[in-house]
Amino acid sequence: MRNRTVGINIRVTVTEKKKVTMLARKCGLSLSEYLRQRALGYEPGGHPPMEVFDVLDKLDEIAEQCSVQTGAGINAQTDRMRDLLIGGN
Structure with a gap:
């Protein structure tokens, strides 16, 4: 069962969202998981193609x-x- 029931909303520019989405994709993570890991002090590693x-x-x-x-x-x-x-x- 999923325990994540509370959302956090932030506003970013279009450029910022594109950059963060690209960084998440490079790590093989969803945008939410990437932001969660970064916010909790983890530095996800990238995966080469x-x-x-x-x-x-x-x-x-x-x-x-x-x-x-x-x-x-x-x-x-x-x-x-x-x-x-x-x-x-």
């Missing part, structure tokens, strides 16, 4: 076709890029 991961997967495929040493280097770099994009260590 799926095309970024498609490119990384293609680089992995290329690495499999390379020599062992070259392929290992490519795989290490794509793993590093993937970790940077999704918040890994």
